[in-house]
Amino acid sequence: MAINKLPIKKLVEFRRLSKGRQQTFANRLKVTKEANSGGGDYWVRSISTISNAFRVNDNALIKAKLEEVSNLYNAEQRSQTKKMYKRNIDILTKYQNFDFSEWWPSTSLNFLPKPQSILEMHGLPIQIRPQQIFSYGAENNQSVGGIWLITWLQGYKDEDLGIYSEALFRYLSSYYSEDYIINPAACMVVDISKMKVIGYDKVIDGEIPSLLDASIAKIKAHLN
Structure with missing residues (x-):
């Protein structure tokens, strides 16, 4: 295996590059033997807090974290760190009065443990890391879904969110399909900076193109 793990974000980044730069990008993945998620800790204050609030x-968790990060921002002297705090503050501010039940597919959710994050697809170890997995519904007819909170300074397109949602659906199908109904609409990816939610149902319906397999195949060709 050329690499230990390939985060979905790397597939999205790869798709943005020219053909020449795609090969260079893939070569770097092979050299490092691991595709790091790339600055995940940068957004940890907003993503983890929104996840817990969901x-x-x-x-109330949002408001408490806003106060905490604002204090860090005011005390920080380094411009880069200050900018990081400010960007997290900007995101958290959007959610300080948000009703998180808008994202719940049911009035009652049972939160489930997350299985290991690596799922092999077409011979590559794809890393899938939703923040929450949950079940809901009648005891003998339960559905399962998940929520994956993401953001990126370069900005995600709807088709990028579709890649994430399809990966989430595959992940849940792999681990939970024997005991639960996998609800495509409840396989939710949220671009937290835009407050935009995309479910896998939009990919199934053709509203957003299905690009996961093609993206994996293309990067795999460069990794061989």
Whole structure:
């Protein structure tokens, strides 16, 4: 295997490059033997807090984190770190009065443990890391879904979010399909900077193109 893990974000980045730069990008993945998620900690304050607020459906967590990060921002002297705090503050501010039940597919969710994040697809170890997985519905007819919170300074397109949602659907299908119904609409990816939610149902319906397999095949060809 050329690499240990390939985060979905790397597939999205790869798709943005010219043909020449795609090969260079793939070569770097082979050299490092691991495709790091790339600055995930940069957004940890906003992503982890929004995830926790979603789980308990309580934006009081957002307001508390806003105060904490604002204090860090005011005390920080380094411009780059200050900018990081400010960007997290900007995102958290959008959610301080948000009703997280808008993202719940049911009035009652049972949160489930997350299996390992690596799922092999077409011979490549794809890393899939949703923040929350949940079940809901009648005892003998339960559905399962998940939510994956992401953001990127370069900005995600709808088709990028579609790649994430399709990967999430495959992940849940791989681990939970024996005991649950996998609800495509509840396989949600949220671009938290835009407050935009895309479910896998939009890919199934053709609203957003299905690009996951083609993206994996293309990067795999460069890794061989």
